[in-house]
Amino acid sequence: MPPIRVGLVGLSGAPPDQYEGTSWTPSAHLPYLLASPHYEIVALLNTSVASGKAAIERYSLPLETKAYGKPEDPTVDLVVVSIRVDRHFAPVRPSIIAGKSVFVEWPLERNLEVAKEMAALAAKHGSKTMVGLQGSFSPVIRKLKETVAEEKIGKILSSTVFASMVNAGPKERKNVRYFLDREVGGSILSIHLGHAIEYITSVLGEITTWNSLLSNRHEFKDIIDPSKDNKIIVKDAPNTVPDQIMLHGLVSPSNAPISIHFRGGKQFPGTPALEWRIQGEKGELRLTSSSFGLNVGTPDTKVELFDEESGIVEELVPNSSELDDLPIPAQNIARLYEAFRKGEWYPDFEWAVKRHEMLAEIWRRHDEATIYT
Template sequence: MTQPTFVHDRPARVGLIGASATGWGRLAHLPAIASIPGLQLTAVSTTRQESARATADEFGVPEAYDSPDALIASDAVDLVVVAVRVEHHHELLHKIARAGKPVYSEWPSGSNLQQTVQLRDAFASAGVPAMTGLQARSTPGMRYIRDLVQGGYVGRVLSTTLVGAAVPWGDVVAPGNAYLQDDALGGTMMTIPFGHSIDGICSVLGEVTSISAMTAIQRPVVRLEGTDNTVQKTTPDQLLISGQLADGVMISAHYRGGRTAGTSLRWEINGTDGTIVVTAQTSLQLSPLKIRGATAGESTLHELEIPASYVRADPSLPYVAATVAEALLVVESDLRHGTRFAPTFDDAVTRKVMLDALRRAADTGITQHLV
């Protein structure tokens, strides 16, 4: 399926909403955008003019705003990148759709399934591309694993297992992350670290077709780091699923909140002819992957180095910025050529449908079938 081409003989001019000095936009998006020849950063916005101007001066950006509306309306912006807290996505993204501008929005694109469907439909009606930041799919490690599986390294895939930990959902949290404890806002352990990781797994092994689940809040009171203040956690910090993927592949996963001296992340793929084991410090898109494997009768795992040919982003970038750059390189190519390889809001809806089924399975105790 193709989408309208966007740029032809010049870089796409990018406006970044969410460019504060300590935010994800500053940490990952700004250096990523600056490293891509096909993108030109022309505008930034934050909630304060002083901080917007400081970021603009640091990165040589012509326009700085304290209002996202002004950035969206700017004639110097072709593509809008949204990197703010998820509860602000719905309103902002509707404004961008009404302005008729393509968007790349950090995941989760909406706070819930209903919002995400509305946003997908709004951009479809506007006839402009809308991409979402499910970055695990485009990292060099995940693309290499996908090729290994498709090339028969493990034979026919039989099962896959994921174990992960998510620091911000323990018993202590940085004050700036207190909002992550509120289930209604949509930025939760289920949607962010688990959502990114399960999306990466599905991009390699196929979509979830049935799911059973249990969730729990084991630490309902969370202390704000450096203070005696506390907040109530209303979102699960324990998540346990089992089910099936396409072609009958069995899946199990357990994500838990808080720091651990044990397994931060381990993902295992087992097949008729081999095994792949992936470990990382956080979710599958946020830290480097260590990949080990055994195939064709081998009894011992050995390291599988990611070939240099899989790395498209500037290797001098910090890992989180390189991850975003890998995703934005696909976005830029799609906009230039009218292709559709970057995850779109259709993909965001697919992932939200799966997470919604997980919630229903946990709430009802009834296995949910997605196809």
């Protein structure tokens, strides 16, 4: 089969310290797309032709790569959107109407209403859709899922997840200052917890009954410039998103209780940034990592199995593949691309709407609470 022809929205030609965003497109999407014989980057759909040409030169893309803003171009099979969350819909809309396949990063858009509109439009025009909820494709997550399914710890009794996020503390980088604005739709609730809900439920099942608590303990944050040794460039910028998230509920089908606490700030020295425990009748699983982001991954992520009868703690090793040779941020994104080309299951816009519904309900309960934190 000929390679899938890709048009990228979000590959900037500017140095990372000079543009808005997280450099996710070059670090997570580009490595696989350049290495795979099954995909071919044929166009950059940037805000200007000049920006597209600068990116082609910066990342040494083939000279025949087009630099323009025509997402409905018939020579493009798959349009990939990896930009600021509240700007996802506009550039991908013409491609959806043209019936093209589209891959949009998570969150799908700034809120549930826009996400539903995107999903409805894609259904109307028969557009194949994919969303960047890659956590369930992680080999670590699949090893956990496999171990639970094989009942190596027996009946699930409970699960706890605790994570510290240094990027949700008292300061924020200038390139992602928009993370402080709830209306933009990118925050530790939508991004961090949204990804976590995806990989947690892929192992334990959906969270059916739950309560949540949001708290904003940093109503003002200093904006820093990483390119200038983290110099403070704005003092006391308003912050309207939470930096403390607690969620407690039951997972189906085991009906086991689960407790999740995501907090902004550094972890205690000598402790992991993320610890996830799954308690069973016969033993316990413990996952630790230096990052909360299992959807991205870290080389030090460890999964251990404790067998109560023998008293032995065994480290579980995830299955390996050739995709492990890619940079870590690109590996699970690559697994999404692989599932798409093979016609296997992958999260689409309808799936993303389901995740957005839970996040919207968390916000609704917070807004309607009689006690505000």
